[in-house]
Amino acid sequence: MKDLFLACWRALLDALRLRVLLLTLAPLAVMLLLVLGANLLWGEAMLAWARGWVGSAWWSNWLLGLLDADVAERVRAVLAPLVLLALLTPLVMLGALLLVATLMMPAMRRLVARTRFAALQPRGGKGARMWLGSLAYCGGVTLVALVLLLLSSPLWLVPPLIAVLPPLIFGWLGYRVMSYDALTEHATPAERRALMQRHRAALLALGIITGYLSTAPVAVWAPGVMLFSFIWLVVPVAIWMYAWTFAFSSLWFAHYCLNALQAQRAAEQALVDWQVEAIDVL
Secondary structure, rough: HHHHHHHHHHHHHHHOOOHHHHOOHHHHHHHHHHHHHHHHHHHHHHHHHHHHHHHHOHHHHHHHHHOHHHHHHHHHHHHHHHHHHHHHHHHHHHHHHHHHHHHHHHHHHHHOOOOHHOOOOOOOOOOOHHHHHHHHHHHHHHHHHHHHHHHHHHHHOOHHHOOOHHHHHHHHHHHHHHHHHHHHHOOEEEEEEHHHOHHHHHHHHHHHHHHHHHHHHHHHHHHHOOOOHHHHHHHHHHHHHHHHHHHHHHHHHHHHHHHHHHHHHOOOHHHHHHHHHHHHHH
């Protein structure tokens, strides 16, 4: 637990560096172009579809039937944007996570390694082979997470579950992706598997914490979807928040994982030294 808190503090200091803040503009620019392009092409159609689906759904008719006419009309006006928000938010979060993983995480990893773990010897892959392996791994894990999100999406209409299921899925995804990327350059495959097995509980807890943290931009994203005319104002802010929170999460994983790798190698070296001394005594 102490290592998690120390890694969190160091990651926060790194995430506030000017260089890191400037790096968040790259995924922001790409994601903003994608979101605004999708809104320009399909925004009205998506909102119309959401209104039609909500209007014909039995649960919305049952819910609105319990309310006064004036209240029901006001609720009906926000139900469709809320449904659209529930569907769009995981896609935006996935996109931001993948963009941060490809555009920022190598720079985050090098920053942490250079400033705190300069003596830690890189034993992982290098160049295009490492990049392709990371891309394949992250793509496979992301696909699993996307399937889980799609399968669980009907349950999000139950109020408690929308606050539980997406953060848990994104927590698992962050744990797998960011742990892998944090270790891919410095750890051998055997070292990475051993470390992720030994620290599974802590890494999963870290993933869940950052998964909940990554949902914070919904507070900015939601008004832009519900008040559709303001979407041009709040979407850039929300996407930048996604980029920054994922950058902070990647730094947190990098600090924790590289520290754990350093401790793991020190323990292995100590065991080797002890065995050598035992042989010499015998």
